[in-house]
Amino acid sequence: MKGAYLDNSATTPPHPEVLDLMSRVQEQFFGNPSAIHYKGIEAKRIITAARRQVANVLGVREQEIIFTSGGTEANNLAICGAARRNRKRGDHLVTTAFEHHSTINCFRYLEKEGFRASYLPVDASGMIDLEMLQHEIGPATTLVSIIHVNNEIGTILPLTAIGRIIKTKNPRTLFHVDAVQSFARLTLDPEGWQADLISCSSHKIHGPKGAGCLWVKRGTPLDPLLHGGGQEAGLRSGTENTAALAGFGLAARISGSAQGKKETAFVTLKRTFLKRLEESGIDFSVNGPEPEKAAPHIINLAFPGIKAEMLLHALEEKQVYVSAGSACHSRHPEPSHVLKAIGLKDDLLTGSLRFSFSILNDLDEITLAAKETTDAVEYLRSLFK
């Protein structure tokens, strides 16, 4: 592709090696992994290998990986499954105001079922108040769900401190982390965080769509969402999607193996992008955390006085692809709940774009994107002078 695809937090192009593996699996290992004949056993073996690859990147036991159809399902399974299973112990759930919709809407849904939910506010950088968190957790709190890296502005939440507060206040409160935006890009530390449940997705790390997983720490009480043949340790029934899971496993291995190196690469991409924009002299500001403190692959910028959608389409004509808010949200006209939560007002709220990088981006693309952004911003400003 000419131009630059900088919408990697929406989805990423699959890695060529992943595609190659998937087509071979689809062709040769098509058996139902639950079947006891050879075609079944060899398919099962593929899934076991994928499970091991994902577990290795997470640093957990492979039996604790429950494969799902993606991040949304993993979040739903973790949140609804934990809340419902532990209802006898309590009816109170805690999250933040700027989670992904698959978390926020689970909470709203559970509220309709009679659960009480607390949505912790965030400051301008997307940080929660740890004292407020401590205050919220009580004997009836069964679950805290916090995003690791926010998908729109890239805030990295201090999960070690958060985990410590949760478990000190109520050791039986379960801790779920939505790691869809960080898995296999930043280092995850399930043990250090004292997490019980972690959601990951495949298509955000150059794997196929339709695959993801939930890490369920051994012994974590959880109700399944899907009932049926009892696959995935009874937590996720349905014939396993062998090819996609194989692709997910390999994508995790490829993306995860270069983790440290990649973080540096992301930092370079982001720094270069910002530097080029600053040099251009156009008026813009960074939304959320300071760029150096945020996740290295996400940056959200406000261009005062410009409608994000117009800028997005102007960039699109130059084959530079970015997004306004998250992808799932972008077809809805309401402004982003994340940008609202960090206190953005009026024209900044509607004039912000997210640029998100992947390991497949190079510096030429970044330089091109910065140049096209500058040109488009200047052009649009000249129209509305």
Place this chain on the structure above:
Amino acid sequence: MSRRTVYMDHSATTPVREEVVEAMLPFYHELFGNPSSIHAPGRTVRRAVEEAREKTALALGAEPGEIFFTAGGTESNNITLRGAAKKRGEPGHIITSSIEHHAVLDVCSELAAEGHRVTFLPVDQYGRVSIDQLQEAITPDTFLISIMAANNEIGTLQPISAIGEVARERKILFHTDAVQIAGQLPIDLKKLNVDFLSLSAHKFNGPKGIGALYVRKGAKVTPLYSGGGQERKLRPGTENVPGIVGLSRAMELAVAEIKDKKKRLEALRYKMITGLMAIDETILNGHPEERLPNNVNVSFKHVEGEAVLLSLDLEGIAASSGSACSSGSLDPSHVLRAIGLDHPTAHGSIRFSLGWGNTEEDVDYLLEVIPRVVNNLRRISPTYRTNGSRKE
């Protein structure tokens, strides 16, 4: 290793056809975008998703707005049952059959534990539910009937059309798990009074991890998942675009070839059943005529099905005992118990399911191998020796 490989487990899963893979490939490569993105890469794949929806709808006699893509048959079944119960809000009555797939049965058991009443209709010796018994089971608070179109183990077809009439008359929602008939037999939703229909792509030479749920316009369920609002909020989560495209292409191919395939498979099935029944003390399970064109289910008395399977596997023949999902379990199949088989007979059952790619030579090979396999196992079977029924 085996001399040849014969795959006769198409009810568990099927290989993906070359044409389907070809249709899917571009959506892994240059067309990898997120369909919810508003930029060009997003819009292009959005169009592909909507075209796939139109094709799928056309193949089923439905409107595009009535087709929702899911992660598979299990999820479609769960969304319907749980969603209809949730939509109702208060406890009510559900009617299903005792031979449904676990993805229906287990949800019904869960709903029963949560306060709903569930009637599990019995079936006759062929696995058919009775319309009279269905009528009798209906009470004023019955809000959902869920009966599968064809059974996954014994292949028996249910009188879906008649059940639909009853449901319409009594104003009850009707769901059918059509995972086993989709792509095997024609489905015309314009003629059937069905409110919800589940199907799965990997049962008709499409990819795994993708299914569809038909929801008749006006029928409503509460979604199972919360999230970004995809699939008009019924099934949030980034769309599995290659999967969706693969499902619609597989459906298109299956429907175009449905008559020929049915004729071809029925001929193979006839030959197989005739050949297998020539082995003494063998029972055909399921209905002699009203069954899936690809299904053969037999019980060989005095042997363990699993032992037959393993011996067949060594000869390169893949088949199954019961359904794939429960194949690791020692309990006899709930379906075979429901049609009245005793434990030992149920344990001696094998399902052969034919499909795209199976040939007459495959059937000949199976019929050459299986008498030897069964006789070898019977030679060491205590019941076969003692009851003296051996005829040689």
